[in-house]
Amino acid sequence: MLIRPKAGILDPQGQAVERALPALGFEGVANVHVGRLIELDVEDASQVPQMCERLLANPLIEEYEVVELEDAA
Amino acid sequence: MKFGVVRFPGSCDEVDALMACRRFADADLLWHGDRDLSGVDAVVVPGGFSYGDYLRVGAIARFSPLMESVIEFARAGGPVLGICNGFQVLCEAGLLPGALLPNDSLRFVCRQVEVIVENPGTPFTRGCEAGDTLSIPVKHTTGCYYAPPGALPDEQVVLRYAPGHNPNGSMDDVAGVCNVGGNVMGLMPHPEHAVDPLTGSADGGRLFESLAMVPA
Numbered sequence: 001m002l003i004r005p006k007a008g009i010l011d012p013q014g015q016a017v018e019r020a021l022p023a024l025g026f027e028g029v030a031n032v033h034v035g036r037l038i039e040l041d042v043e044d045a046s047q048v049p050q051m052c053e054r055l056l057a058n059p060l061i062e063e064y065e066v067v068e069l070e071d072a073a
Numbered sequence: 074m075k076f077g078v079v080r081f082p083g084s085c086d087e088v089d090a091l092m093a094c095r096r097f098a099d100a101d102l103l104w105h106g107d108r109d110l111s112g113v114d115a116v117v118v119p120g121g122f123s124y125g126d127y128l129r130v131g132a133i134a135r136f137s138p139l140m141e142s143v144i145e146f147a148r149a150g151g152p153v154l155g156i157c158n159g160f161q162v163l164c165e166a167g168l169l170p171g172a173l174l175p176n177d178s179l180r181f182v183c184r185q186v187e188v189i190v191e192n193p194g195t196p197f198t199r200g201c202e203a204g205d206t207l208s209i210p211v212k213h214t215t216g217c218y219y220a221p222p223g224a225l226p227d228e229q230v231v232l233r234y235a236p237g238h239n240p241n242g243s244m245d246d247v248a249g250v251c252n253v254g255g256n257v258m259g260l261m262p263h264p265e266h267a268v269d270p271l272t273g274s275a276d277g278g279r280l281f282e283s284l285a286m287v288p289a
Contacts, residue, residue: 010217010242012179055136058129058165060221061172 001048002065003057004035035062074285076100077113079143079159081123081134086265090119090156093265096278097285105137115152115196115284116143118159120212120263130173130215131161140166152196152284153257157213160249160259168257169250170229171220176213177242183212185273187235188248188262195231195255200283207232207276209262211240216261218243218250225250232260 005011013034021029038056042048048066057064076094080087080102087102094100094117101111105123110116123134134140140162147153147168155163163169176182190198190205201207218241225247232249239246241261249260264277 009219010174010177012175012177012242016179055132056128058132058172061174061219 001038001052001056002035002067003038003052003062004033004064006061006063009061074098074115075113076115076117076281076284077103077110078117078119079103079105079139080119081105081121081137083123083125084119084121084158086120086156086158086263089263090117090265093268093278093281094285096268097282103139105134105139108138108142110139110142110146115154116146117265118143118153118155118162119265120157120159123158123162126158126215129165131158131163131165134158134162135165144168147252147257150254150256154197154280154284155257155259156263156265157211157216157261160261161215163257163259169252169259170224171218171250173215173261174217174219175215176217176240181212181214182216182240183210184240185210186238186240186248186262188232188238188260189235190231191233192228192231192251192255194228195251195258195283197251197258197280197283198231200279200286206235207264207267207279208274209264209267209277211262213241213261216241216243218247218261220244220247220250229253231258232262 014032018032052064078091161173190201193201234246234248251258264280267274267277
């Protein structure tokens with residue numbers, strides 16, 4: 001699961017990274033957002049959206065994306 | 074009148090909250106693994122780092138056995154006060170609107186702030202008048218209040234940071250909110266650390282005192 005701040009939600013981590021990159025000489029960087037990655041093995045992948053809605057993400061402030069990998073181990 | 078103060082693994086302000094409650098009424102600690110609220114008349118969810126604040130602040134504490142009972146208690150109209158981490162837990166539990174985001178400064182803030190009573194009509198503020206200013210400390214990293222448009226009607230704003238005192242970038246200077254029924258309140262400042270003039274202010278005591286008053 002990729003979990004990131006919803007569009008328009010204050011993301012001070014993203015802003016701090018966005019300011020730091022040009023200081024290292026990386027130009028042309030915009031719209032930096034910092035989220036988190038949760039990896040898990042699950043027998044029934046249809047449960048994953050519910051897991052995100054109820055615990056792994058806070059739908060008020062975060063959006064999530066489920067990425068299914070074969071043989072993630 | 075008896076307060077119950079929740080203790081989670083990782084709570085750290087529960088003893089101050091307990092002592093603050095005991096200035097005005099009986100109070101006991103409630104263990105997170107129990108389901109029994111021991112017949113208390115009001116619940117305080119204190120500050121700290123419940124369950125390590127893993128995943129998101131308050132996200133895991135919200136599913137503890139005791140919180141299931143606190144949620145039932147709140148839905149039945151029982152008064153519940155969430156302070157700092159307790160505020161975050163109550164938001165995660167869906168008892169209060171909105172969520173707490175990292176401070177806009179990305180820094181831990183620890184300082185005395187002034188908050189203004191916006192709504193004196195709650196069980197937590199009935200000993201105050203609208204416009205009263207309270208001096209109470211804040212200490213947090215994740216205290217920037219946010220509610221989606223339309224989710225926080227004005228009457229649910231109980232406390233606002235005084236001009237120039239917003240320590241964390243909270244939307245509209247919101248420092249404390251209540252639910253629609255007014256029986257659940259959360260705030261980022263720590264009233265339990267401001268109950269004795271010896272530590273600079275006793276203004277926080279007014280919230281506990283209000284809660285301990287018999288309703289008129």
